[in-house]
Amino acid sequence: MHVGTIKEIWRFPVKSMGGERISAANIDYAGFADDRTWAVRDDETNEIATARRIPKLMMLKARYLTEPTTGFGPVAASRVEIEFPDGRRVSSDDPYASAILSMYLGKRVTLIPRPAARDKAAYRLTQPMSPREIRYILGMSADDPDPDFSWFSLKVLTNLSKYTTPPGALYDVYPLHFITTAALDSMNAIYPEGNFCSQRYRPSFVIETNPELTGIVENSWRGRDLRIGDALIRCNHPTIRCSMPGTQQPGIHQDPNVPLTVMRHAGQHLGAYASPRNRAGIQLGDSVELVDQASTKLYVWFDDVGRRVKSQVVKAGNRIAQWQEQKRDPSSALKSPYPRGFRPFTLVKREQESSDIISLWFQDPERSELPRFVPGQHIVLAIPQLDGGLVYRPYTLSSPGHQLDSFRISVKREVGTVSGEPAVGRGSGWLHDQLAVGDRMAIKDPNGQFGAVPTDSRPLALISTGIGITPMLSILQSVAKENPERDVRLFHGIRDPQDFAFQGALEGLKQQLANFHLQLYVTGQGGEPPVGSHAGRMTPERVCAALPDVDKYDVLICGKPAFSKAFHDGLLACGIAAERLHFESFGASLGVDDGDQTAYRIHFSQSEQTVNWNPAQESLLSFAEEQGIDANSGCRYGACQACECTLLSGEVRYPDDVQPPGGKNKILLCSARPKSDLTLAL
Ligand code: FES
Structure with a gap:
C-alpha cells in the first residue's frame, strides 16, 4: 500500500x-x-x-x-x-x-x-x-x-x-x-x-x-x-x-x-x-x-x-532501582574531601616574578598530558588553611593553552584590612607563604567563559592592569604558537616600573609575534619607566585613540571590577560593539550588604551540595566559589551575563544598579543575594 x-x-x-x-x-x-x-x-x-x-x-x-x-x-x-x-x-x-x-x-x-x-x-x-x-x-x-x-x-x-x-x-x-x-x-x-x-x-x-x-x-x-x-x-x-x-x-x-x-x-x-x-x-x-x-x-x-x-520484569527492576535509590547513603557523596571534579596535583616549580607576584607550576602525577584549554580560562585551587579547612580560589592560567605538561598560575599576594588591621588574603597568603615544591593540592581542570581562541584570525585588543596581565600572557603565548601574524595589541597599566612583572616575557613575545603592539601606562614614580611607556592613567579614550579601526577588534578586559566597568562603559561610548567586549575581573565583587543576616539553605543541584548561606559573602558567585563550586564569571558586576545561572526555586535580590537578566528563572550570580532558601542549577 x-x-x-x-x-x-x-x-x-x-x-x-x-x-x-x-x-x-x-x-x-x-x-x-x-x-x-x-x-x-x-x-x-x-x-x-x-x-x-x-x-x-x-x-x-x-x-x-x-x-x-x-x-x-x-x-x-x-x-x-x-x-x-x-x-x-x-x-x-x-x-x-x-x-x-x-x-x-x-x-x-x-x-x-x-x-x-x-x-x-x-x-x-x-x-x-x-x-x-x-x-x-x-x-x-x-x-x-x-x-x-x-x-x-x-x-x-x-x-x-x-x-x-x-x-x-x-x-x-x-x-x-x-x-x-x-x-x-x-x-x-x-x-x-x-x-x-x-x-x-x-x-x-x-x-x-x-x-x-x-x-x-x-x-x-x-x-x-x-x-x-x-x-x-x-x-x-x-x-x-x-x-x-x-x-x-x-x-x-x-x-x-x-x-x-x-x-x-x-x-x-x-x-x-x-x-x-x-x-x-x-x-x-x-x-x-x-x-x-x-x-x-x-x-x-x-x-x-x-x-x-x-x-513485569521492567516493573520489578524499577521497584528495585527505586528502593536502592532511597537506600543510598547520602553521606557517600562526602567521602572525597573535595567537590566533584577536583584531583591532586603536585607543585613542581615556583618563581618570584616581582616583589608580590609568584608563578607556580603544577603537574598531575597521574597524567603526562593535561587538557588543552582556551587561554584566558582559570583553574580552581582547593587551598588548605592552618585551621584544617579549605578555601577555593579561581586563578587564571598564565601558561599557554598548548602547554600540556603543566599548568602555570601567577598569584599576587593580596593585602587588605580586616577590622582595621592589616591582613593577607587567605588563598594568596597560603600559596605565597606555605606552599613548597613537592607539595600536593587539589585542582579543578580549566573552565570559564573568558578567553580568546588562538586559532581565530580576528585582531585582538587586550586591556589589563596589575595582575590582570596573567590571562593576556596566556593568550599572547598561544597566539604566538598558532597564529604569529595575527594583529594583537596589549594595553597594560602598572603602578611602579620596579614592580613590572613579566617584562622579559613580553619583550620575548615581541620577537615571536609579527604584529604585536604593546602600550604600557605607568602611574607611579618608583623606578625608571620602561622605554616607550606612557605616563599617567590608562583610559578608554586613550585606548580607543590608539586602535586603528575600533570595529575590527575583539576586546578582552581584565582588572578589578571598577576598572572593568569603566572600560566597558568607555569602550561602548567609543563605538565598540557590546558583543565584541569580554571581561574578567578579580578581587572583590561590587555586591552590597543588604542587612539580611538569615542563613538561608542553598542547594546546588548539580553538585548535590546543600549549605547555609554565608551573609558575609557579597554575592552568590563568591559564595559558590567559597564552597568549591566552579561557576562561570566575567565582569563580576552585572554587565556581561557570563555568570548567568538557572534558579530552580527561591527568590533573589539585586543591587539597584544591576539589571536582572531577561530569561525566565535566570539570575546573575555575581550580583544576586538570596531572599529565601534557593535551589541553583550548579
Ligand atoms: S560576571 Fe558579568 S554579569 Fe556576572
Whole structure:
C-alpha cells in the first residue's frame, strides 16, 4: 500500500548535535552509513555525552566538511564543522576544538571519532540513570505511571542498562527513526502554538503521508516493513518521547508544552524506531510502500506476549532501582574531601616574578598530558588553611593553552584590612607563604567563559592592569604558537616600573609575534619607566585613540571590577560593539550588604551540595566559589551575563544598579543575594 513519499532526509555528523539535510542516503544494517561518526566524551565521567545529560549540546549544529567514509576511529573520521549559537564555526581538526567545546558546555569534554564496536569500554555507562533521572528526562511528574520500556527488545534493554549507545554505533536505541507528517499535523492541531516541526525530533527521515492518512499512523505500522526505493525497513515500534524536543534548538524556541502535549494526547509516542533489512539507498521523493506481510500478525503477537513478560520484569527492576535509590547513603557523596571534579596535583616549580607576584607550576602525577584549554580560562585551587579547612580560589592560567605538561598560575599576594588591621588574603597568603615544591593540592581542570581562541584570525585588543596581565600572557603565548601574524595589541597599566612583572616575557613575545603592539601606562614614580611607556592613567579614550579601526577588534578586559566597568562603559561610548567586549575581573565583587543576616539553605543541584548561606559573602558567585563550586564569571558586576545561572526555586535580590537578566528563572550570580532558601542549577 502506498502511504507517502520521502520528504526529508537528515544525517547527524556528531551525536546529540543538530545535523544537515541531505537529498539521499546509503543505508546499512547499522542505519545511515554516514550518520553520527563523531561524539563528545564527558571527560569527568569518561562517558559518551548525550543531550539528556548535557542539554546545551542541543544548541550546536554539525556538518561534514569532507564526505565521510565508513569505519571507526581517527583513520575513518572525516572532518566536521561545529556551529555555535553565536555563529562561531570550529573544525574538528582545530587543535582547540575540544577546548572550545568545553568552554561552551562549561565542562571538560573531548570531541572523539566513533569508537570501534570492540572498544566496549568507550561505550560503557559509568553512571547508570536512576529511575528519578529517567522520569525527569521523560518529563514525567511523580504521579505519572512508570514509563513503559517493555516496547524495547531484551537486547536493547540490556544495551540501555550497560552502554550509552550500542557499541559500534552512536544512535540511542535503534539504527533509524522516522516520523510522518500526519503525526506532526495531528499534534499541531491540538497545540497550534507548539511548532511541531520535524527538526524538534531529529528523525533520520520524514514521510509525507497521503492526505487520507491522519493521526499518528506509524503506531499501526509496528512489525511491518516499509519499502522505500530499494530499501526494506522494519518498523520496530513507536518512539518513546522524552522532554528533549521541548528544549531550545537552533531556530526552535523552548516550549515544555510540546512534550507535555505528546505525553497527554499521544501516550508519549510520536514517530517510530526502525531497522534496515538490507543494504540500499533512499532519496528525496522516493515512494513509501507499506508491505503486506503474512508474518506481521505473528510478529505483533510475539511482541505483545514478550511485552507482557518484559513489562513485569521492567516493573520489578524499577521497584528495585527505586528502593536502592532511597537506600543510598547520602553521606557517600562526602567521602572525597573535595567537590566533584577536583584531583591532586603536585607543585613542581615556583618563581618570584616581582616583589608580590609568584608563578607556580603544577603537574598531575597521574597524567603526562593535561587538557588543552582556551587561554584566558582559570583553574580552581582547593587551598588548605592552618585551621584544617579549605578555601577555593579561581586563578587564571598564565601558561599557554598548548602547554600540556603543566599548568602555570601567577598569584599576587593580596593585602587588605580586616577590622582595621592589616591582613593577607587567605588563598594568596597560603600559596605565597606555605606552599613548597613537592607539595600536593587539589585542582579543578580549566573552565570559564573568558578567553580568546588562538586559532581565530580576528585582531585582538587586550586591556589589563596589575595582575590582570596573567590571562593576556596566556593568550599572547598561544597566539604566538598558532597564529604569529595575527594583529594583537596589549594595553597594560602598572603602578611602579620596579614592580613590572613579566617584562622579559613580553619583550620575548615581541620577537615571536609579527604584529604585536604593546602600550604600557605607568602611574607611579618608583623606578625608571620602561622605554616607550606612557605616563599617567590608562583610559578608554586613550585606548580607543590608539586602535586603528575600533570595529575590527575583539576586546578582552581584565582588572578589578571598577576598572572593568569603566572600560566597558568607555569602550561602548567609543563605538565598540557590546558583543565584541569580554571581561574578567578579580578581587572583590561590587555586591552590597543588604542587612539580611538569615542563613538561608542553598542547594546546588548539580553538585548535590546543600549549605547555609554565608551573609558575609557579597554575592552568590563568591559564595559558590567559597564552597568549591566552579561557576562561570566575567565582569563580576552585572554587565556581561557570563555568570548567568538557572534558579530552580527561591527568590533573589539585586543591587539597584544591576539589571536582572531577561530569561525566565535566570539570575546573575555575581550580583544576586538570596531572599529565601534557593535551589541553583550548579
Ligand atoms: S560576571 Fe558579568 S554579569 Fe556576572
